[in-house]
Amino acid sequence: MRPKMIVLIPTLIAVTLVTSLEMAFAQTEILTFDDLPGVGGFDQYLLVPNGYGGLQWQNFQYMDGLAQPNSGYLNGVVSPNNIAFNDAGNPALISDGSFNLNSAYLTAAWNDGLQVEVQGFVGAALIYDHTYTVNTTGPTLVNFNYTGIDQVTFISSGGTLHPGISGRGEQFVMDNLSITPVAEPSTVALVGLATMSLILRCLTPRCSQRPLPLEISFER
DSSP: OOOEEEOOHHHHHHHHHHHHHHHHSOOOEEEOSTTSOOOOSTTOEEEOOTTGGGOEEESEEEEEGGGOOSSHHHHTOSSSSEEEEEGGGOOEEEEEEEEEEEEEEEEESSEETEEEEEEEEETTEEEEEEEEEEOSSSOEEEEEEEEEEEEEEEEEEOOEEOTTOOOOOOOEEEEEEEEEEOOOHHHHHHHHHHHHHHHHHHHSHHHHTSOOSOEEEOOO
């Protein structure tokens, strides 16, 4: 005799549901900029490429912060070596289909008391708008908690030059940016429909009369 152990319908449904949800909802990512191609030496930098972290980047550069002495670029390093910054102190933005902006470490490059305005958009609608004050002496952890947005704009201004620093400008430094991609509503709906379809099919009498396609056999 070779008795068979049949996989139960509830177990199959549970496994399918968990797998579907894992596919639909992505995990939080910490963008450190350290996995971008290296840039060595003082005052050497490159554009953050589009597609990094699944985002589109505009006016964001990155550099080796440890190679920038006597500046907020050095003091703003959280995970060595690279940091990002807004080129020439001009507004910079990131965008994507839909994502949550969770947090980031911000530092002023040159000016203490630098104001960084961070705006979150859905399409053309401004949903979030907050201003944070940062300094050159070390990074400030900012918890944005902007959810379901598709664009963030960073605008820096003001502050006073830190004593003894020779550089000038209204640049801010960013490291360890935390984001969470958000599944499109259509994707979530499809996952739900597929799961409900499986449940309904397996609850019908016709289905219960048929052997399940997945079987596991054990020999005694």
